[in-house]
Amino acid sequence: xSPFYSDDKRRELSAKLLIWLAARASxxxxxxxxxxxxxxxxxxxxxxxxxxxxxxxxxxxxxFDPEELDRYxxxxx
Amino acid sequence: xxxxxxxxxxxxxxxxxxxRPAKDGVTIKRTICSTxxxxxxxxxxxxxxxxxxxxxxxxxxxxxxxxxxxxxAPKAFAHPDRILHPLKRVGxxxxxxxxQVSWEDAMSDIGQRLKKVITExxxxxxxxxxxxxxxxxxxxxxxxxMNHVGTPNWISGVALCAGNTAAINRLTYGxxxxxxxxxxxxxxxxxxxxxxxxxxxxxxxxRSAQERGAKLIVCDPxxxxxxxxxxxxxxxxxxxxxxxxxxxxxxxxxxxxYDKDFVANWTVGFEELRKRVDEFPLDRVAKLTGCDPDxxxxxxxxxxxxxxxxxxxxxxxxxxxxxxxAIRLQSILRSVCGYVDVAGGETLQGFNPDIVPxxxxxxxxxxxxxxxxxxxxxxxxxxxxxxxxxxxxxxxxRVWGHEYxxxxxxxxxxxxxxxxxxxxxxxxxxxxxxxALGNNTVMSYANMPLILKGMxxxxxxxxxxxxxxxxxxxxxxxLPGDSWLERPWLTDAFGWMSAYRPSEQSMxxxxxxxxxxxxxxxxxxxxxxxxxxxxxTLNDFYDDRLKGTGMSFKExxxxxxxxxxxxxxxxxxxxxxxxxxxKVELKSSILEDLGxxxxxxxxxxxxxxxxxxLQMFTGVREDGYFQTAQRQVPxxxxxxxxxxxxxxxxxxxxxxxxxxxxxxxxxxxxxxxAQVAIKEAMPDxxxxxxxxxxxxxxxxxxxxxxxxLKYSDAQLCRDDEDYLDREQGIPHLKGVPCRIIKSxxxxxxxxxxxx
Numbered sequence: 073x074s075p076f077y078s079d080d081k082r083r084e085l086s087a088k089l090l091i092w093l094a095a096r097a098s099x100x101x102x103x104x105x106x107x108x109x110x111x112x113x114x115x116x117x118x119x120x121x122x123x124x125x126x127x128x129x130x131x132x133x134x135x136f137d138p139e140e141l142d143r144y145x146x147x148x149x
Numbered sequence: 150x151x152x153x154x155x156x157x158x159x160x161x162x163x164x165x166x167x168x169r170p171a172k173d174g175v176t177i178k179r180t181i182c183s184t185x186x187x188x189x190x191x192x193x194x195x196x197x198x199x200x201x202x203x204x205x206x207x208x209x210x211x212x213x214x215x216x217x218x219x220x221x222a223p224k225a226f227a228h229p230d231r232i233l234h235p236l237k238r239v240g241x242x243x244x245x246x247x248x249q250v251s252w253e254d255a256m257s258d259i260g261q262r263l264k265k266v267i268t269e270x271x272x273x274x275x276x277x278x279x280x281x282x283x284x285x286x287x288x289x290x291x292x293x294x295m296n297h298v299g300t301p302n303w304i305s306g307v308a309l310c311a312g313n314t315a316a317i318n319r320l321t322y323g324x325x326x327x328x329x330x331x332x333x334x335x336x337x338x339x340x341x342x343x344x345x346x347x348x349x350x351x352x353x354x355x356r357s358a359q360e361r362g363a364k365l366i367v368c369d370p371x372x373x374x375x376x377x378x379x380x381x382x383x384x385x386x387x388x389x390x391x392x393x394x395x396x397x398x399x400x401x402x403x404x405x406x407y408d409k410d411f412v413a414n415w416t417v418g419f420e421e422l423r424k425r426v427d428e429f430p431l432d433r434v435a436k437l438t439g440c441d442p443d444x445x446x447x448x449x450x451x452x453x454x455x456x457x458x459x460x461x462x463x464x465x466x467x468x469x470x471x472x473x474x475a476i477r478l479q480s481i482l483r484s485v486c487g488y489v490d491v492a493g494g495e496t497l498q499g500f501n502p503d504i505v506p507x508x509x510x511x512x513x514x515x516x517x518x519x520x521x522x523x524x525x526x527x528x529x530x531x532x533x534x535x536x537x538x539x540x541x542x543x544x545x546x547r548v549w550g551h552e553y554x555x556x557x558x559x560x561x562x563x564x565x566x567x568x569x570x571x572x573x574x575x576x577x578x579x580x581x582x583x584x585a586l587g588n589n590t591v592m593s594y595a596n597m598p599l600i601l602k603g604m605x606x607x608x609x610x611x612x613x614x615x616x617x618x619x620x621x622x623x624x625x626x627x628l629p630g631d632s633w634l635e636r637p638w639l640t641d642a643f644g645w646m647s648a649y650r651p652s653e654q655s656m657x658x659x660x661x662x663x664x665x666x667x668x669x670x671x672x673x674x675x676x677x678x679x680x681x682x683x684x685x686t687l688n689d690f691y692d693d694r695l696k697g698t699g700m701s702f703k704e705x706x707x708x709x710x711x712x713x714x715x716x717x718x719x720x721x722x723x724x725x726x727x728x729x730x731x732k733v734e735l736k737s738s739i740l741e742d743l744g745x746x747x748x749x750x751x752x753x754x755x756x757x758x759x760x761x762x763l764q765m766f767t768g769v770r771e772d773g774y775f776q777t778a779q780r781q782v783p784x785x786x787x788x789x790x791x792x793x794x795x796x797x798x799x800x801x802x803x804x805x806x807x808x809x810x811x812x813x814x815x816x817x818x819x820x821x822x823a824q825v826a827i828k829e830a831m832p833d834x835x836x837x838x839x840x841x842x843x844x845x846x847x848x849x850x851x852x853x854x855x856x857x858l859k860y861s862d863a864q865l866c867r868d869d870e871d872y873l874d875r876e877q878g879i880p881h882l883k884g885v886p887c888r889i890i891k892s893x894x895x896x897x898x899x900x901x902x903x904x
Binding site for chain 1: 194196197198199201202204205208209210212213215216217220221223224227228229231329331332345346353356457491492493659708709710711712713715716718
């Protein structure tokens with residue numbers, strides 16, 4: 073008998089629920105989809121001070137100007 | 150795989166959903182970054198027809214899964230040195246003399262020359278190397294055309310990175326599992342160190358799981374950032390993964406911590422395995438691994454009793470002389486503890502029934518048995534070749550509905566070293582035509598001198614590339630490849646998962662850059678086999694594959710970020726496992742039939758050589774680079790301007806090495822130059838050699854290769870039998886004897902730099 077067998081059914085249901093929620097949230101078409109997206113978002117949001125995914129490079133929100141990229145591609149300074 | 154969803158009531162109470170609004174003049178596309186192998190779902194913003202920003206997805210499922218390489222992609226792909234038009238070699242091979250030609254002229258000549266090679270030497274004289282990580286995919290078309298033409302000689306970096314792991318896992322339970330990070334209670338990292346800017350989603354999953362209370366066990370010689378956060382850190386000797394897992398099994402068996410029902414009903418070979426495990430008492434394992442026996446036992450108990458636990462794929466165990474046994478031991482640990490195909494454990498996902506997989510596109514069934522038997526290396530190291538995987542054909546069909554299942558593209562490969570020997574004229578037959586797609590071949594496998602010899606002995610070399618890499622410099626044709634910003638994509642993690650994600654094209658390719666799909670369509674036409682790629686466009690091809698969903702690719706892309714299959718666990722209760730016995734093969738009937746030890750074993754290091762007193766490991770990448778790429782991107786190069794070896798303060802002191810000092814690292818087959826970086830995290834006697842270093846600004850061409858001959862770690866990677874895994878024939882990169890020579894001339898000088 074698996075040592076975690078008693079939790080197995082609950083865990084399976086939880087896993088299936090997560091997949092169902094993620095699938096609905098990823099569609100974002102109907103009200104139900106949007107509700108699922110909202111739920112997922114609320115569940116995953118973290119206090120910024122405790123968010124291990126925060127990162128200065130990412131938070132910088134870096135973008136480029138199309139003309140700047142054109143010039144760069146042409147080798148111009 | 151969606152990111153974990155911890156239902157924290159406090160988080161729910163204080164959360165708000167924020168979706169960034171579209172700005173005027175900005176086109177937004179949901180896409181998948183392919184700058185590295187991890188495939189983060191991201192968003193691109195375009196202005197005036199070009200991508201100006203890459204940011205993380207608005208969908209919380211992919212929360213912040215983006216790294217510095219993805220953010221800089223719009224500029225990286227606008228690099229002035231990017232190859233935008235087909236180039237034909239006009240001087241001697243490697244002379245660096247090129248002329249611009251049209252795609253039509255290039256393909257016409259390539260077709261004629263390839264047909265000549267096939268006529269003179271047979272179709273098996275054509276070999277292809279491609280890293281699907283870099284090209285995102287070649288849609289199965291490369292293998293499809295090769296199979297119809299009659300060559301089995303396809304190689305890839307996945308021979309020592311995930312693809313081989315997929316093939317070896319299948320010997321035990323018939324599929325390559327994906328860990329369920331969302332629901333697991335314990336994660337084991339074998340040398341792997343996912344970080345914020347490297348394997349980002351995996352880092353995210355692990356940290357999230359730890360927040361939920363999951364345990365983390367890290368086996369790593371270095372005190373890595375993951376080791377610092379671990380519940381248990383086992384600083385094992387480099388290359389001793391197999392011995393460590395034998396120790397765990399010894400504890401688990403002796404203390405009865407395994408799933409006895411599962412072992413009794415669903416495994417074969419338990420008694421024989423147990424006898425083998427008994428050869429590894431903890432004092433022996435402690436000696437082999439250098440770890441404290443009590444800590445080994447504690448880790449084994451944590452893995453077995455915290456369950457369900459996962460041992461995610463690791464590139465470290467992929468690259469060892471005991472790789473096959475060590476990967477099998479991981480599979481065995483998962484199995485005997487009852488963690489296979491359960492929620493929170495190692496999921497066997499199978500194929501999504503609504504979508505045609507690339508395995509089907511590849512059409513391995515059309516390659517004759519006679520040609521399959523010619524696959525290079527399959528006679529001596531068959532594990533991931535057609536020969537090694539042949540016994541799985543019927544079980545795969547029985548359980549998963551497909552006779553040929555090419556997971557992570559790694560299950561029907563030729564052996565790289567054998568292929569390069571054939572290219573160099575040292576094989577049982579010659580290879581005279583070589584294609585490299587998104588693959589810097591000369592720096593991506595062991596024994597670089599042999600690879601160079603093979604390259605210089607070819608009648609035709611074609612490179613499909615972004616930049617003039619050391620490999621492209623030796624080609625007859627360099628054809629411009631597109632980037633992930635410039636093409637659509639549909640991914641199921643290379644057959645690893647049953648969920649698909651679509652990726653929208655964000656901009657048109659610059660110049661005459663083309664996708665791998667177009668490349669292979671051109672090749673089919675050039676070989677007078679247009680029927681092999683009957684679809685007009687890549688979108689038509691996707692529409693065809695998606696018919697079962699009732700959606701076109703456009704509809705899927707616009708409405709769905711992840712197309713899931715309904716999860717089902719413990720499927721083996723109905724189907725059995727996709728192995729010859731239908732059970733988990735602790736004792737592998739396939740390995741036994743191939744003439745190998747059917748049980749895992751541990752081959753100890755060859756006797757120490759006093760001339761090479763240190764041990765090195767390679768294959769590790771820096772955050773700003775993916776393998777050999779991005780050295781020409783200023784923003785990335787600024788972060789890691791020079792190749793650096795890592796040594797401990799103790800080793801630095803013993804060998805009188807200073808921070809940033811240039812040295813030469815040598816072993817019996819080669820030498821490279823690098824700077825010294827002294828790191829507290831490194832153990833004494835071990836040297837970390839960085840992977841994939843060349844300098845695009847240095848002199849190109851044979852004899853130089855833009856610094857690859859000076860810096861590339863592939864020159865230190867051995868492929869003699871002592872340093873090859875027996876069953877797969879892949880090189881041992883984790884614990885290779887070496888020495889450090891103080892060298893004032895390691896760095897590039899002005900005279901070497903390209904003017």
